[in-house]
Amino acid sequence: MRAFARSLLTVALVLVLSPGLAGASVLAQSTFDTDVDGWTTFLVTAGNPLSNIAFAAASGNPGGAARHDAPSDGLTSYFRGPSKFHSAFHSAVGGSVSWDIATINHSGDTFFRSSDLTILAGVNRIRLYVTPPVPIFPTYSEYEADFTTAAGWFFFDGVTETVATQSQIDAVLLGADWFSIRAEYWSSATPDITFLDNVVVRGVPEPASLLLLGLGATALFFGTRRRH
Known part of the structure; x- marks a missing residue:
């Protein structure tokens, strides 16, 4: 024996x-070790105009990170993932997504609720909401969500948001053409800063x-x- x-x-x-x-099982990832790896940021308003993004060499979890300094414009900023994640989602049915977030805020800032991760397929999208507030840099929150109904996904068809069914989650993954992660968490007159690191999409084992x-x-x- x-x-x-x-x-x-x-x-x-x-x-x-x-x-x-x-x-x-890793289908796509961004660890931001040397640059922002094709990520951009945008503002949620007509046309989704681009905002600022920078490589922060020593601010990651560990190593480097993508940094966004939120402008004082009353709009919510998001990190947008490169196209390699779209194709990864097409093979990620039954898999998962994970990402790390840290923020820098200021006295009197108020955390506000908004979708924290969004995947689109045409007009349809699935999205997650994260609570409680994310931690203050250099502490990171490490998030992971399975692509199942148990993770708490919501489905939005351009008009109405409902709790997502498994078939809706799978359909959006198979047709994914947009991927974004929230880049602004605090409401105040002073712009806050968000660091993103270790974005990973995994398939089934x-x-x-x-x-x-x-x-x-x-x-x-x-x-x-x-x-x-």
Whole structure:
């Protein structure tokens, strides 16, 4: 039994070290290690005009981050993801999305509610709302949401917002052509600052990953059984 357990562990190690198998479920990511990786920012108003974005080399979680200084204009700013995330969402049904946020606010600022992450497919969109308020830099909040109804997604068809069904979530992912993350959280006369880092879209676990978990559990079982 001990030899069998060792063999299973050897196979598991080979799977871990094999190119393309370790971390195979990551479909797209931005870690902002050297630049803003194609991200932009925009204001929610007619035409969605571009706003400011900068690479912050030492402000990430860890490493670099994308930084937005919100203008004092009464509008809400959003980070907009590059097109690589659109194609990633097309393969992310049953997967998840995660991202890290930190902010700098000022005395008297008031947190306001708005959609925190939005994925569009034409006029249809799914979106999430995050509460409580995000932390103050250098502390980050690390968010992750599965693409299931349990995550609390809402569906908006351009007219009405309702709690999203699984079929609506899946349909928007399959047709995704826009991806944005909120870049402004505080209402005040003094502009606040938001840092974005570690945006990752993951698919469902690869068969090799599931096999690895199974082999590891089996090896652990037989190894433990042998010692008793």
